[in-house]
Structure formats: C-alpha cells, structure tokens
Amino acid sequence: MACDQRGMRGEETAAGEEEMLRRGPWTVEEDVLLANYIAANGEGRWNALARRAGLKRTGKSCRLRWLNYLRPDLRRGGMTAEEQLLVLELHARWGNRWSKIAQHLPGRTDNEIKNYWRTRVQRHAKQLRCDVGSQRFRDLVRGLWIPRLLERIHAANSSGEGDVIAQATAAALPVAADGRCWAVDDVFDLGPGAAAADVELSCTTALSSSSSVSTDGCGVQPLPPPAPMVATAESAHGSVVSSAAMHDTALWQPPQTHGGLMMTQEQQHHQRAESQLLGAETWWSDQTSLHAGLYTDVGFPELEFGGETMWGACADDLWCTDMLGL
DNA sequence: AACCCTCCCAACCGCACGCCA
C-alpha cells in the first residue's frame, strides 16, 4: 500500500544541503536496496545501515520500513478471529502496550495492532457511546464481542475438537486440564514447563476489573460461558432500543430460583445478563455448564430481531449494529 | 462526473531509555 502512495509525500527534507534525506512513501527501488542490504548484512545500527545501503533515509525510517513492511515473516491480510481475540484480551491486560501485545501475535507489528485498535475497536466504542476504557465497554467486549469471536473460532474448527484446543493453544489461550479454555492470564508468566493444572490455578481474567477471586482459592474466575445473556444496547439517541436473549438450551437448563420461586427462562437470562454486565460475581458456572473445549458447545441460535439477524451479515461486524440501528 | 465523507494504514514525530566513551 505504501508503494501505491509513492510520490505523494516523497519530498526531500529541507534540512541538510549536502545530504538530502527523503521522507514519505518508499519506492520499490528503496525497498530493494534495504531488503538486499539486510539480507546480506543483517539488521541493526540503522543510521549506519542507511548510509551504507545508499539510502537517503534516516536510520529510523529504515528500521520502521523493515519492521513494519519488508520483514519476510510478516503476515498479511485482515486479523483472524484468533488474533482479534488475543488483541482484545491482551489489551485488557496491558493497555496500549502495542509492542508487548505484538509479541504474542507472530507476524503482526505493533503498528498494525495499534491501527486495528484505533480504527475498529475505538470505532465500535464510539458507536456504542462509551469510552474504550470504561467498565461498560469492557463488559460489552466480554459479553458480546469475545463470545462471538469464540463462536467463529469454533465454527472454523468444528471439524475436530482437538483442532480447537490446538488453535487456542497456538493463540496462547490457556487450556485447562479438562479442556476448558480460559481467558488470557498469567499463563505467559508460568514458564515453559507449566502444566494445564498450573494454568487453571493461575487463571486471572484479564478483561474486567470486576473479576473476582473464587472461593476455592483457585484464582480469579475465568470468563463466564458466553451463551445465555441479554444484550441490551442503547441507540444513538441514548434510549434502550432493544434487548434480546441469546440462549443455548442444551447448556443452560439448570433451574434457577428467585425468592424460592422457579424463574422463567427469560428471568434467568435477564439475571445472568445483569450479572455479567454489572460485573457481578455470579458466573453461572455450575458443573453442568462447564464443558470441554473452547466454549465448544456454544452455539448461538440465529437470533431473529425485527427480521434481521442478531449478528450482521458482514463477517467483520461483530457488533449487532443492525439491531442497534447504528 | 464531481464532490464529500469515512475508513484504513503507512509513515512520521516526540520522547524515553540504554549503552558507551
């Protein structure tokens, strides 16, 4: 793309009569010069490298070009669901530590992740009228976006459960001994010999300050299974325009009581959703609902909403923008 | 066709830090 922009801003700097340094988009010739030089001599010492390679660029510019564009191990194309999931979770954990986040996404640069965050994630937050740093947005990410990503990952790997776990592992999502997959947590700090049991013991949820320490002393609760919840969203005008229950009857049948009375399914859904959105410590994670795999049994029924499906047809639109009327 | 607007992303900027003489 940068090459397509060639010449648009490629003016020489005024500074330096004897050595005119170029700025702006890189030309193919410059790319070849830089790539060939690094292939022959390696990278580093960027200022000297720029001079020796015959490039009229600052070392800084050369380094940036190499790391963000020319490096052979770079991945191209849009972020996969796994990568988006990782970005969301790692950002919740580390904030704008783009380079640190990028270390866990092979082939992706900090610049790319930063751009992804600013263009996609912040746009969604803006549409939802909340700040990306707000608890409300974190809850929406946890309750809507991440489950949707997990669903997509599952769908893509539905050919075999082993693949699912392998995928989660490859994506640095810790998988516990029973196959449950946890939110990104301190597994990165466990060291190479950490067993699945250790993973479970160290689980912390990175996504919400509302995460709670479990009573059994096994660390902080993982993400709740995403299936049943009520998505309540505000329209652009600030009024609640809709709420819809997503449920998986195969998973979410345990009867709930409220004041000694059996709760209707709708009441249960509502209570669960409130708990999630308000960061309550009720996780609805009774043993019957804890299941093997990467939330593998989660299969949202296609939710009808005013003739539109809950999730937009656009593969990249993970928010229910149709429903929101945004 | 022309204009406008938004999205996307490569590239730049300023700053901080580490190393070394």
Place this chain on the structure above:
DNA sequence: TTGGCGTGCGGTTGGGAGGGT
C-alpha cells in the same frame, strides 16, 4: 557523571480507497 548516539515505543498525521449522494 555526562553527553552523544542508537533504538524502541506510543501517539499522531495525512493521503489513498471506496462508498454515498
């Protein structure tokens, strides 16, 4: 200790692409 240099990081900018009117 200090100053210069190289490097890395996060924030910002600006222009192409594409869609809508």
